[in-house]
Amino acid sequence: MDLQLDIDNLLADNVGSENGLRREDLDGLAEDMKKFAGRIEDQRGKDVGFMELPYDETLAEQINCKADKLRRWCRNFVVLGIGGSALGNITVHRALNHPFHNMLPIDHPGRGGTPRIFVMDNVDPWKISGLMDVLDGEIPQTAFNVITKSGGTAETMSQFLSARELLENTDGTDPAQQIIATTDSNPEKSLLKRMAQEAGYDTLPIPDNVGGRFSVLSAVGLLSAAVSGVDIERLFAGARRADEACRVEDMWGNPAAIFAAGLYLQHQNGKPMNVLMPYSEALSGLSDWFCQLWAESLGKRKDLDGNDVFRGPTPIPSVGVTDQHSTMQLYQDGPFDKVICFVEVGDPGGEDQPICSEAGEKDLEYFEGKTFGELFGSELQATRAALRTKNKPNCTVRVPGVTPEALGELFMFFEYAVTFSSYLYNVNAFDQPGVELGKEYTYGLMGREGYNPPPQA
Amino acid sequence: MDLQLDIDNLLADNVGSENGLRREDLDGLAEDMKKFAGRIEDQRGKDVGFMELPYDETLAEQINCKADKLRRWCRNFVVLGIGGSALGNITVHRALNHPFHNMLPIDHPGRGGTPRIFVMDNVDPWKISGLMDVLDGEIPQTAFNVITKSGGTAETMSQFLSARELLENTDGTDPAQQIIATTDSNPEKSLLKRMAQEAGYDTLPIPDNVGGRFSVLSAVGLLSAAVSGVDIERLFAGARRADEACRVEDMWGNPAAIFAAGLYLQHQNGKPMNVLMPYSEALSGLSDWFCQLWAESLGKRKDLDGNDVFRGPTPIPSVGVTDQHSTMQLYQDGPFDKVICFVEVGDPGGEDQPICSEAGEKDLEYFEGKTFGELFGSELQATRAALRTKNKPNCTVRVPGVTPEALGELFMFFEYAVTFSSYLYNVNAFDQPGVELGKEYTYGLMGREGYNPPPQA
Secondary structure, X not given: OOOEEEOHHHEHHHHHHHHOEOHHHHHHHHHHHHHHHHHHHHXXXXXXXXXXXXXXXXXXXXXXXXXXXXXXXXXXEEEEOOHHHOHHHHHHHHHHOOOOHHHOOOOOOOOOOOOEEEEEOOOOHHHHHHHHHHHOOOHHHEEEEEXXXXXXXXXXXXXXXXXXXXXXXXXXXXXXXXXXXXXXXXXXXOHHHHHHHHHOOEEEEOOOOOOHHHOOOOHHHHHHHHHOOOOHHHHHHHHHHHHHHHOOOOHHHOHXXXXXXXXXXXXXXXOOEEEEEEOOHHHXXXXXXXXXXXXXXXXXXXXXXXXXXXXXXXXXXXXXXXXXXXXXXXXXXXXOOEEEEEEEEEEOOOOOOEOEOOOOXXXXXXXXXXEHHHHHHHHHHHHHHHHHHOOOOEEEEEEEEOOHHHHHHHHHHHHHHHHHHHHHHOOOOOOOHHHHHHHHHHHHHOOXXXXXXXXXX | OOOEEEOHHHEHHHHHHHHOEOHHHHHHHHHHHHHHHHHHHHHEOOOEOHHHHXXXXXXXXXXXXXXXXXXXXXXXXXXXXXHHHOHHHHHHHHHHOOOOHHHOOOOOOOOXXXXXXXXXXXXXXXXXXXXXXXXXXXXXXXXXXXXXXXXXXXHHHHHHHHHHHHHHOOOOOOHHHHEEEEEOOOOOOOHHHHHHHXXXXXXXXXXXXXXXXXXXXXXXXXXXXXXXXXXHHHHHHHHHHHHHHHOOOOHHHOHHHHHHXXXXXXXXXXXXXXXXXXXXXXXXXXXXXXXXXXXXXXXXXXXXXXXXXXXXXXXXXXXXXXXXXXXXXHXXXXXXXXXXXXXXXXXXXXXXXXXXXXXXXXXXXXXXXXXXXXXXXXXXXXXXHHHHHOOOOEEEEEEEEOOHHHHHHHHXXXXXHHHHHHHHHOOOOOOOHHHHHHHHHHHHHOOOOOOOOOOOO
């Protein structure tokens, strides 16, 4: 694959023996990592399915066909989803579409005739009533893609009920055309699937062995991507290349394994925080996606043996160069308690612009004849070097550009990395029991039968 | 003031003795906090000026007058700034304007005839060329507000040079009308001020004793706010109320002092991470603003006595309910290493929408007759109760709504809180020496005279 991992600045050679790892430390994990790679192979396609997603050509064709049809009438495409049913969609849309997609005229080459894209990942009335304002008069030209694997997520199902009534109460609409339900294909498991069958909505499947945060390359992430003009075959191609690279048994030949091992050892070494800092505003969504993947997969009360361990590193989202003028002061000069993971892109996209031909001031002459791309790249180099000078461990994931292939590689790389990490931490990467109590309390407060509000409320 | 702080869930009574504080622990800081309040009074209006900003009625009038004039011809208002010259602007715009401001027709009541607002807080060519696409054909109707206190910030000055050339090369433009420079008013201290004087640009001042991250209530944050229709007098009114409340010497009567003391003691107690989690998407910008304020002010290598201490808590941005489906799994079940600070708003804004009149399914009946606002509020209550049940310390800052007054209070509250915190940590809240090395390396890489690239590059 094109993705490359550079861990030099995690090592003692570069950041000193107190804060750096020795190659021997990593070597000490090589046998375990080999075993873990074998374990992943054993689970592949059985209880764990994310790595098989980009091979489903039939699904890709089906999605492309649906997307083509949708684009014929649809001016607004609204994703109703939250968490793993929203973050992947946002990441793909922000990375691969125009930075101001929804503001461009529909026939602008930067938008290419595709609908406006909205991802409603909250139930904040402010945002919901705001959406009503922008959809006003265009409800018959609006598609709602309801995404929930279980078919019971409160936020998503409440939005779905509201959208359904909106369609029923608006002239010229056809709910069966305008609602697409992406959910478990087993009606026994998903209320949404049953409702879709009864009402005749189109449905798309979420495989049983793919959890929300690993689902971006399933129908969950693909439909909004295809509708907005993303070439999902190219996403798949990148993901398949990364799948090959991250299956390798030998740790030193497997970037996902090395990434997991390096961050794990740095956690043992007193650095429980992992900052993801892409130098690419297009990849700012990837930071949030990574935070969910990392936090939900590794933040666990119980280990695999059932002991209370209250484990997990803390992921932190960031973006360069912006955060050089924010959190970077702390990351440079504060405690030695975190690892900065840069994502470096060869070509950040767009058309590189010259800064100026003539500055007219001596102190600004250094900008003359330079481009914003050069400044952007220099700032990453400089920040990385400064962290290294200050013995602050960091590593870099490099991709050639913000292309569908690169994004496919990044998704698959991090999904493998978190799976390897979960074995190192000895926790289950694929459940999220910690949020159940809050859900039950919510049901209780909302008066759902059989649930109690919190005792302290 | 209307803002209220609830620290009950920081206390041992509610989250257990291992993870909770005793009131005596807090009492133990009361004398110090009183001294610190006195120290702030001594600095007031001398080396520290943020608390005096909302009393500058002359500036508010001047800004309103400029904003009125701008709105007559300006269809796009572009802020060129980064860090403290961008985050406040973004926070105010996101909180107090329509969630889809830039997408509404200019005469929509939700936009009220105001220009589109863009804050260019990065030099990513992808974003810059994207902006060129949306401004295409409207350059003569576009104002550029260049904001840099020092007048030398590389990101901002490069954007300024580029915007200046764009205006010079476009018919029908007038740079002297379209560029407003917000910078130190002393031309000896700011190259931008000197350039503005020569070229005849309008300028606005940044007081000497107000640093970037404390400047949102100066001209830095106010012009874009006023242009977009925000009532800056109401922002000021809230900030003044908070100023009064946060000057109180008695710690228990001063919410900023209590907030600082509570988080500091929790840091001593093994919880170095502070998550700001507003349950309000309109306040998502406040999370990022808080992270800069916290990280840059408290993340320091040296203490006030000049010792190497590498100090500072780590702020983490979040937003509810969205992140209940992301990082919350870790916050609930992971290590006892963080404090969650909720921001609760009585009225989240917008028009509260009914979820549905008829769900048609037994499992969804609990939504019938309820509103999104009720669901939203229940989820905050439930999440807070679940954290408490699990002995995870948290606290709540309450404001009645997302109004200009509330936002003014929040800004002033957190600015006081970080100042109190800096005394507890014994660091200088008002400098940021840690990012200098990266700047020097950047200059070196860009070929600026007198600077060297990093040795490792």
